[in-house]
Every structure is written in C-alpha cells, then in structure tokens.
Amino acid sequence: MLPAGTPKEIVDKWQQEIAKMAASPDVRAKLDALGFIPVANTPDEFAKRIQVELKKWADVIRDAKIPQIQ
Numbered sequence: 597m598l599p600a601g602t603p604k605e606i607v608d609k610w611q612q613e614i615a616k617m618a619a620s621p622d623v624r625a626k627l628d629a630l631g632f633i634p635v636a637n638t639p640d641e642f643a644k645r646i647q648v649e650l651k652k653w654a655d656v657i658r659d660a661k662i663p664q665i666q
Contacts, residue, residue, distance in 0.1 A: 607639050 598607060615636035617623050627634050637645070 611636070611639055 598610060618627075618634035618636040624634060
C-alpha cells in the first residue's frame with residue numbers, strides 16, 4: 597500500500613522489490629514459519645483483490661446484522 601497519487605514509477609519499483617523479497621528463499625522460509633503465504637501480485641491485481649475483500653466482508657457484516665460503530 598502506498599499513498600493515493602504515488603507516481604506509477606514508484607509503485608512499479610515497490611512492486612518489483614517486493615516480488616524480489618517474496619521470492620527470496622530466506623524470506624519465504626520465515627513467512628512460511630509464521631503461516632504466511634507470500635504473494636507479489638501486480639498493483640492492478642492487488643486493487644482488484646482489495647475490492648473483492650471489501651465486498652465480501654461488507655456482505656458478512658450486513659448479513660450478520662453487525663451494527664456500525666459511531
């Protein structure tokens with residue numbers, strides 16, 4: 597996640613570096629030990645995933661009738 601309006605060149609550079617880290621055997625081993633599955637998708641794929649998750653959890657909250665906190 598980066599602030600809205602971050603230039604594309606910076607977003608792309610972050611994604612490339614995160615993908616490198618996620619591919620590192622040391623990092624993969626540490627994440628695996630913690631129960632994490634590393635994912636280094638593109639910014640567009642990540643944005644789509646966030647939208648899917650927002651809808652899914654909004655549906656869960658609505659269906660469970662969880663009240664909104666003021």
